[in-house]
Amino acid sequence: MAARPRGTNRDGRAVNISIYDISVWVLPLVLAITFHEAAHAFVAYRLGDNTAWQLGRVSFNPIKHIDPFGTLILPAMLLFAHSPFLFGYAKPVPVNFRKLNHPRLDMVWVALAGPATNILLALAAALALHALPLAPAASAQWIFDNLKNALVINAVLAVFNMMPIPPLDGGRVAVGLLPRPLALPLARLEPFGMLILIGLLILLPLAGSQFGLNLDVISGILRTLTGYVIQAVLFLTGNG
DSSP states (O other): OOOOTTTTTOOOOOOOOOOOHHHHHHHEEEHHHHHHHHHHHHHHHTTTTTTTHTTSSOOOOGGHHHHHHHHIIHHHHHTTTTOOOOOOOOOOOOOGGSSSHHHHHHHHHHHHHHHHHHHHHHHHHHHHHGGGGGGHHHHHHHHHHHHHHHHHHHHHHHHHEEEETSSSSSHHHHHHHHHHHHHHHHTTTTHHHHHHIIIIIIHHHHHHHHHTOOOOHHHHHHHHHHHHHHHHHHHHHOOO
């Protein structure tokens, strides 16, 4: 995931982060990550690979999917370092692609399951906004903020994970759909994928800022695409 933290302004300077802020971001974030990873595991199981099933990853228990460093420590470090991005990841779902019924095609379906689930969660959150008048007045604002953040987080996760860089879902979709002469070199990037992402999304913009250059190109594209997704979801759910 890559997004501007709730507790920073556009210049990356720290602002106050309250208990209320944490309470309306943690729940939608944990749900988004949990459903995303569980969807990968479930689709892999249905398509012939029981690896994740045997490890208990076809589960809505967030503890099964949270990576201590990627989900908790890394985002916290970036937040306290006043980074312009909050970047993190969940524990990857293990998939043995050779066990899938049709390895190359089924790899695409397994990869798409996560972002597709996030889009469904974004739609559900936007639809639930219509029920806010039924909520108790004392909790209506808290519920609204959770639903709004659920919409944003799930849109960000869907867009970010579709970047065509393995091991992100978009990278695996590209590997599954591209001709082999193009797919094989892309697949070989997977061990370096997280380093590439950190370089593009964090180190490059920070380095550019030291020389007065705006090298925040990739995140700018991601923010624009995320905005389009949010607008589409709001339109489809009658909130536009």
